[in-house]
Amino acid sequence: SFANLRIHPHGLVLVDLQSYNDHMKGREEVDQLLNKVEERMKELFHGNIKRVKRLPAILRGGVIDRYWPTADGRLVEYDIDEVVYDEDSPFQNIKILHSKQFGNILILSGDVNLAESDLAYTQAIMGSGKEDYTGKEVLILGGGDGGILYEIVKLKPKMVTMVASNIDQMVIDGCKKYMRKTCGDVLDNLKGECYQVLIEDCIPVLKRYAKEGRMFDYVINDLTAVPISTSPEEDSTWEFLRLILDLSMKVLKQDGKYFTQGNCINLTDALTLYEEQLSRLYCPVEFSKETVCVPSYMELWVFYTIWKKQTDV
């Protein structure tokens, strides 16, 4: 063990204790030691201490990593107790970690994507229970965890087409094995009675559908988070995002709806930029947004509903 005490001006005293112990055995000992330090400090300062704060120990270097910062950069510790899946694809690192309270959590390149507890996410990106999917044509972009597909198929749509690219293949592989509370058996086959999964890049598929005049009642974009960059000029990601939006509007029926997730509520600049993109599409659109608490996110998340502006007849 290794202790580090620093006395700063203005009366701030910082004590760091680093210990290499087996953490469960060490924790009690450490607590006792810190109790003694605190007591001794109170004596030394004659009880003249305004505030004492002790933070839980940070566990570093173990097999299990419990720290997955939020999209707005806050440090949060998860109750991870098992590494279920950990693979690198050519595109990203794919982890599925088990949380005691949230079940298995899908983490893509360090970002918490979805946990088995997060039906709230899937419901929000499907329109929060206000839509009737019966007999409808639905297009899902991305959605490799299978959550949206699984929930919509239950609602007896006419046909759901999910377009997941190569990037998603290993996500699908991991989720169909370890996220079954989220996806059920829907990813076991790429084709079902009322759905099909295309492993293709979504841009050419959208272009093909647009050319063929194929139209959908709902387009659900579950591709990736809104790029966090706040300099759209420097970033072609926004152009890519607009291209997807434009193509999606081309295959969306006049009274259809486009659903997508936005970002965490604190990244207001990124959200504003996203909304600015919406005014730059080939056709005028309107939108509404909703803030939802997704259990495993530890931050509130914004979801968008976008529709074609109805022209007065």
Next chain:
Amino acid sequence: SFANLRIHPHGLVLVDLQSYNDHMKGREEVDQLLNKVEERMKELFHGNIKRVKRLPAILRGGVIDRYWPTADGRLVEYDIDEVVYDEDSPFQNIKILHSKQFGNILILSGDVNLAESDLAYTQAIMGSGKEDYTGKEVLILGGGDGGILYEIVKLKPKMVTMVASNIDQMVIDGCKKYMRKTCGDVLDNLKGECYQVLIEDCIPVLKRYAKEGRMFDYVINDLTAVPISTSPEEDSTWEFLRLILDLSMKVLKQDGKYFTQGNCINLTDALTLYEEQLSRLYCPVEFSKETVCVPSYMELWVFYTIWKKQTDV
């Protein structure tokens, strides 16, 4: 600034960087510095590094404390940007801190109690929207933040009696000023058309009601968290808790319901002990429980519904 590098056996290298800078100015500099350290390390180890993890900086000693561990002891950082209220009563420390996403948060002696975002808590402890409060007699124990009272009064009950002790007086004072999204104007007066707030210890009030034969359709216990101790023999808190439960059952109609919050879902031992207490009441009861995501808690929370066992006629 002060850096600390430790090389442990089995190839673990820990780098700590402590800096006294103004944190917003310092953060970028620190990131650049850590980028350089990371690069240099990769060179030194010829790219032979299995894993690199950088945690967000922990801000200590500032006016604003952003770290409020969960009930199950995990380190979580909140997006606190303002201290709204900070007072010591003879019983506890009462803080109301502003979170960018959750609004004002009530923190009692370091425990996150309720945020303005947490209607989910209030709804859960009222029976999750499945009860009809119209024309009913309701007793609230505790509930100093006024959330339950405010929501029930909207539902046109016959009479709501809220019993808050001296312990809650300063909580009420703070909340009626700074938690108005939660309590509306309901705490501005201790008496309304269909409610009254008694500032009295709940035990004598319950005993009085029991003696008078006064009965309620709903008793909602929002007094305190289930004691976290897992040694009930050593702890009279469990006895106190049983006393409240027994007295509550005495004033609860035969077909009435008793609602309370339990604990975070991970403290399974404490939850089990609580459920054991339920089998030791003066009358046989049954219960159900529900797990709810309360936005500001950063952990799932268990709520109980308890009712008198119906005897077959």
